[in-house]
Amino acid sequence: MTEQQSLPLNPAQREAVEHPGGPVLVLAGAGSGKTRVLTMRIAHLITTQHVAPQRIFAVTFTNKAAGEMRSRVAQLLGADPRGLWIGTFHSVSARILRREAPLLGFGPNFTIYDSDDSEALVKRLLETRQLSTKVYPPRTVHAVISSAKNRMLTPEELGAQADAPLIKVAGEIYAALGPALKQANAMDFDDLLLHPLTLFREHPERLAYWQDRFQHVLVDEFQDTNAAQYLLVKHLAKRHGNLCVVGDDDQAIYGWRGADVRHMLTFQNDFPGTKLVRLEQNYRSTQIILDAANGIIAENAARLGKTLFTEKKGGERVVLLSTADERDEAEWLANEFARRAADGDAGYEGMAILYRTNSQSRPLEEALRFRGIPYRLIGAISFYERREVKDLLAYLRLIANPADDEAFLRVVNVPRRGIGDASLTVLGRSAGAWQKPLLEAARRASAITELRPNVREALAGVASLLDRLRDAVGQADPATALETILATTGYEQYLADEGSEGLERIENVRELVAGAAAWAEVQDPDAAEGTGSPVERYLTQAALVTPADEARDAGGVTLTTTHMAKGLEWPIVALAGLEDGLFPLGRSTEQPGGVEEERRLCYVGLTRARERLYLSWARTRYRNGRLELAEPSRFLDALPSQVVEERSTTPTWRPQRGMSGAMPPRPPRPRGAAARRLPDVAFPEEVSQDAPRYVKGERVRHRKFGGGIVRGVSGEGRDLRVSVDFDDPDIGTKQLLAAYAGLERDWEGEGA
Ligand code: ATP
Ligand code: MG
Numbered sequence: 001m002t003e004q005q006s007l008p009l010n011p012a013q014r015e016a017v018e019h020p021g022g023p024v025l026v027l028a029g030a031g032s033g034k035t036r037v038l039t040m041r042i043a044h045l046i047t048t049q050h051v052a053p054q055r056i057f058a059v060t061f062t063n064k065a066a067g068e069m070r071s072r073v074a075q076l077l078g079a080d081p082r083g084l085w086i087g088t089f090h091s092v093s094a095r096i097l098r099r100e101a102p103l104l105g106f107g108p109n110f111t112i113y114d115s116d117d118s119e120a121l122v123k124r125l126l127e128t129r130q131l132s133t134k135v136y137p138p139r140t141v142h143a144v145i146s147s148a149k150n151r152m153l154t155p156e157e158l159g160a161q162a163d164a165p166l167i168k169v170a171g172e173i174y175a176a177l178g179p180a181l182k183q184a185n186a187m188d189f190d191d192l193l194l195h196p197l198t199l200f201r202e203h204p205e206r207l208a209y210w211q212d213r214f215q216h217v218l219v220d221e222f223q224d225t226n227a228a229q230y231l232l233v234k235h236l237a238k239r240h241g242n243l244c245v246v247g248d249d250d251q252a253i254y255g256w257r258g259a260d261v262r263h264m265l266t267f268q269n270d271f272p273g274t275k276l277v278r279l280e281q282n283y284r285s286t287q288i289i290l291d292a293a294n295g296i297i298a299e300n301a302a303r304l305g306k307t308l309f310t311e312k313k314g315g316e317r318v319v320l321l322s323t324a325d326e327r328d329e330a331e332w333l334a335n336e337f338a339r340r341a342a343d344g345d346a347g348y349e350g351m352a353i354l355y356r357t358n359s360q361s362r363p364l365e366e367a368l369r370f371r372g373i374p375y376r377l378i379g380a381i382s383f384y385e386r387r388e389v390k391d392l393l394a395y396l397r398l399i400a401n402p403a404d405d406e407a408f409l410r411v412v413n414v415p416r417r418g419i420g421d422a423s424l425t426v427l428g429r430s431a432g433a434w435q436k437p438l439l440e441a442a443r444r445a446s447a448i449t450e451l452r453p454n455v456r457e458a459l460a461g462v463a464s465l466l467d468r469l470r471d472a473v474g475q476a477d478p479a480t481a482l483e484t485i486l487a488t489t490g491y492e493q494y495l496a497d498e499g500s501e502g503l504e505r506i507e508n509v510r511e512l513v514a515g516a517a518a519w520a521e522v523q524d525p526d527a528a529e530g531t532g533s534p535v536e537r538y539l540t541q542a543a544l545v546t547p548a549d550e551a552r553d554a555g556g557v558t559l560t561t562t563h564m565a566k567g568l569e570w571p572i573v574a575l576a577g578l579e580d581g582l583f584p585l586g587r588s589t590e591q592p593g594g595v596e597e598e599r600r601l602c603y604v605g606l607t608r609a610r611e612r613l614y615l616s617w618a619r620t621r622y623r624n625g626r627l628e629l630a631e632p633s634r635f636l637d638a639l640p641s642q643v644v645e646e647r648s649t650t651p652t653w654r655p656q657r658g659m660s661g662a663m664p665p666r667p668p669r670p671r672g673a674a675a676r677r678l679p680d681v682a683f684p685e686e687v688s689q690d691a692p693r694y695v696k697g698e699r700v701r702h703r704k705f706g707g708g709i710v711r712g713v714s715g716e717g718r719d720l721r722v723s724v725d726f727d728d729p730d731i732g733t734k735q736l737l738a739a740y741a742g743l744e745r746d747w748e749g750e751g752a
Pocket of ligand 1: 008009010013028029030031032034035036037248251282284285566567568569607626
């Protein structure tokens, strides 16, 4: 394809892309094209080395990055790489496990417990042992267990290390957690990484199968793999030895979660004969931005050492801004971004404000909203964490996996059925005695004489409701399944009874259904091989979504944490809140290596910028309910003076702030998740400008289905459906939700 020529590679990049096989380590700085090399290598393997897509296993940092890489490969190939394994460690592991679960004592329909589920389970395990959840907070206990799992410690090993009572209790709960999860036919996030390793240890024939299966294994952001992840790829790549990893030790930012940058060092020992490729040209940033970033990272001692140059000589100087407080900071940045947009330097979608902690987003959001600047927040709260979404998914989970006790507890009294906590404790005891899941115990509630007759009846009612739902849903697609649940349970009415907030939730319910329909439309049937019903696959996907995956591509300034910005780039970037104690974050400075990791994070932030960079700090800031005086981040001291241009806002007198040290009132807190939604300004725009419009007879292109002709249009806004008659007779006519289908006018799709 001519496309390939439009994506040039430099000689070092080409070497990595075209390396015929064997272990390859690409060690290179930010913006040097590592991710691009990985993408091109996948395409190259398929086209030139004729490797079947289903024999390639590629790991990326987010599901969204996986999606982007996949469509890039599709572009290069001119066809969708059907069957290609690409995703995060969690999602590709889950895919293996769906097929192997029975060998590990799980059903293939296992549920993936999110951290709320896991914490709730830990809480119940504490309670049944009469251990105080005040003294041993379930969240902390779960965190200790999770960190032990990440370090691949067994419960016994954790217990043996115990010096504090909390750790001892965590060891005890950890020992009980495994069997409890198995009983519920559930795996938590950590299990997704560990169970494949257990499988490979206990079933060498399965290891042999997967080793044989994957001819090529590729890993992006290798510096952030933890021990379990590295072991997984080592196992998978052992047979064919074709393991290509790319990474940058200076961007290792997940040490706190168990990632170990030393894997970059041991790689060459683990794989003798490794081809080491260094990429030295940065294609992203101006020289000035690189100088600033290099100045900061140079302060770290333990580095592998890399060279990085750019042909984008010079550039605008980095603005180092000091402001009165966080609102002043936000307003200045909002003004500046508006000015930049007006000058035509970049559209809002080409701008980002990055910060260290999620709580910093609010003043920034307020300032942007005030100026009517569209933005998108890649935040801590995911769509899938909303109550109504979790309720419905819990029904779906219970249909797929009747042993899922956490899902049962979530919906047993939703909508209200008069089943209280005390009754559930009684039910739990019976379930324990019978060694049955709660749903099964509910079915036999008539035998539990301790319960009041009406509760027995209600519980039996829930069990039969679930039976009916399971029959009705069968092999249906997830959207139909959700609609069936809504129709059968009266859930929407239950929300409607909650008043205006309920109405907002109903909207989210509709969005969930529409999203499920859209999901089904873009499924790769080859990826489904042996991985369960559509509902099960949908649930896997929903469980593994992270906020970073949900970011809408529709315009607007991006607001996100520096962690989430990894791997991304924008023409204009601001790093806000560069104060000591915030960046580097206070608690991290107390840990060994903590400041170095924060410095790498800062380096990641700086290197996201292509053309223009702002670094700001506020002289006072509200933190933890108190106004605090701040010092500029120690990292800023290392900036070479010739690349920066200092700015400072004059301290503006604000009446409410000047009152002899009295604390100014805080603005009201946003109302939970709902307040964190996309800004109001984004909506009209989404509908009026960005919303696709289609006319009958028009030619369109779909990412996967190819070209076709619009035959009909119905609905509006989010529910706008287009019926397209695709050129490929195997695909035929399809109904697509316009908001999700990503249809393009055909002339745009051709030759671009
Ligand atoms: P990071 O360390 O931040 O993950 P990276 O090394 O993965 O960065 P990429 O994101 O792959 O770098 O590439 C950075 C930018 O440089 C992208 O915009 C990419 O398209 C561009 N780029 C990479 N290689 C080339 C090249 N040979 N010619 C032109 N542009 C290139
Ligand atoms: Mg990258």
